[in-house]
Amino acid sequence: MNENDEKRAVVLLSGGLDSATVLAIARDMGFDCHAISFDYGQRHDVELAASDAVAEAFGVVEHRTVKIDLSAAGGFGHSALTDDIDVPMDRPSDEAIPETYVPARNTIFLSIALGFAEVLDARDIFIGVNAVDYSGYPDCRPEFIEAFEKLANLATAAGVEGSRPFVIHAPLVNMTKAQIITRGVELGVDYGITHSCYSPAPDGAACGHCDSCRLRAAGFETAGLPDPTRYAL
Amino acid sequence: MNENDEKRAVVLLSGGLDSATVLAIARDMGFDCHAISFDYGQRHDVELAASDAVAEAFGVVEHRTVKIDLSAAGGFGHSALTDDIDVPMDRPSDEAIPETYVPARNTIFLSIALGFAEVLDARDIFIGVNAVDYSGYPDCRPEFIEAFEKLANLATAAGVEGSRPFVIHAPLVNMTKAQIITRGVELGVDYGITHSCYSPAPDGAACGHCDSCRLRAAGFETAGLPDPTRYAL
Numbered sequence: 001m002n003e004n005d006e007k008r009a010v011v012l013l014s015g016g017l018d019s020a021t022v023l024a025i026a027r028d029m030g031f032d033c034h035a036i037s038f039d040y041g042q043r044h045d046v047e048l049a050a051s052d053a054v055a056e057a058f059g060v061v062e063h064r065t066v067k068i069d070l071s072a073a074g075g076f077g078h079s080a081l082t083d084d085i086d087v088p089m090d091r092p093s094d095e096a097i098p099e100t101y102v103p104a105r106n107t108i109f110l111s112i113a114l115g116f117a118e119v120l121d122a123r124d125i126f127i128g129v130n131a132v133d134y135s136g137y138p139d140c141r142p143e144f145i146e147a148f149e150k151l152a153n154l155a156t157a158a159g160v161e162g163s164r165p166f167v168i169h170a171p172l173v174n175m176t177k178a179q180i181i182t183r184g185v186e187l188g189v190d191y192g193i194t195h196s197c198y199s200p201a202p203d204g205a206a207c208g209h210c211d212s213c214r215l216r217a218a219g220f221e222t223a224g225l226p227d228p229t230r231y232a233l
Numbered sequence: 234m235n236e237n238d239e240k241r242a243v244v245l246l247s248g249g250l251d252s253a254t255v256l257a258i259a260r261d262m263g264f265d266c267h268a269i270s271f272d273y274g275q276r277h278d279v280e281l282a283a284s285d286a287v288a289e290a291f292g293v294v295e296h297r298t299v300k301i302d303l304s305a306a307g308g309f310g311h312s313a314l315t316d317d318i319d320v321p322m323d324r325p326s327d328e329a330i331p332e333t334y335v336p337a338r339n340t341i342f343l344s345i346a347l348g349f350a351e352v353l354d355a356r357d358i359f360i361g362v363n364a365v366d367y368s369g370y371p372d373c374r375p376e377f378i379e380a381f382e383k384l385a386n387l388a389t390a391a392g393v394e395g396s397r398p399f400v401i402h403a404p405l406v407n408m409t410k411a412q413i414i415t416r417g418v419e420l421g422v423d424y425g426i427t428h429s430c431y432s433p434a435p436d437g438a439a440c441g442h443c444d445s446c447r448l449r450a451a452g453f454e455t456a457g458l459p460d461p462t463r464y465a466l
Contacts, residue, residue: 151384
């Protein structure tokens, strides 16, 4: 270990508003950021293009995209965010959790980020989960993050042997969308290059009508800040 | 949920002695087993061939192999079980953990198994970790398994909503290799089709000299049972 290791962080980057803000926060805290994105068969690769743009805008040390093909294992099968996968079992129709819930997604993403961090000798992992506006997702809650942090320090050689424990940073977890946007604008985030829409036009323009677009637009309105999102006409 | 869901389990299967025994134990407990293996760039695909043979011998419902390419994220980089990957940082040479340790491997495997289980509406996951003969691996200890089980029930829709919690079964965790072999033989496991060697001959024969071969051979000897392993001449 040397002093520089303590300034090195892994940041999960989706290209959305939340993870762009988290990257800005991590940079503001003085971390050298190694961004990691996942190509898991999202319907829209505009999301991955946005993550490239955000990574570049914030001068990350590197930006890695990991391709995960889980089609052999049910493939994130239930989610409206991925498609054309046979769903082995129907979920109850009175389900409180949104259709966009992806089974074990954040657990899988954080696990891979943990391996990456251990290889880098980094101990800080940043993730843009938010429990306020997405309270339906179990893996966006503070208790999930705490449980993962505990696991990380039991699971790894670095956690067991090292004097520096892993820390899972989820700085947005208790913030509203308006608070996130306000903080990001303070830190210089250009939200025009981020992507949130679940159903974008072929040219990447946001639909303005899906849950994600509506939450995002309401956030700018509540924050009293101009919405730079490019909407489909 | 229906009654049959409770008899359904996901079993992590490597093709080695331990996971073959775990599959036999899960079958003996009455579970319909969905086996999952991982192709993560192991040096020797004889391991994957062995997992196929074991899955077939025990009449699993299905056997899925998930390919994970983590080369973009340091790629399980430090381990002697994978190769030709650039390692970003040197690990200390006085390291107590074996060179065959793979960063975050069991965390990543269990996370993917968790997603698979949730898609199947299964709540039981079996893994052949063993803390006695591999005490150097942090992610083979009972406290790791307990922490993952806790995480699983916080991370998932099924865990949060369901009346049936996830259970991570690690039936070998406190057994010696001789005890594992004795139990497996009682349950009819043919260890001749399993593979443990870290350095097999091109035809798949075991070297007889690596740590894994020596532990395995000593296990048969201590158990007083014939060793069906095919060793290289």
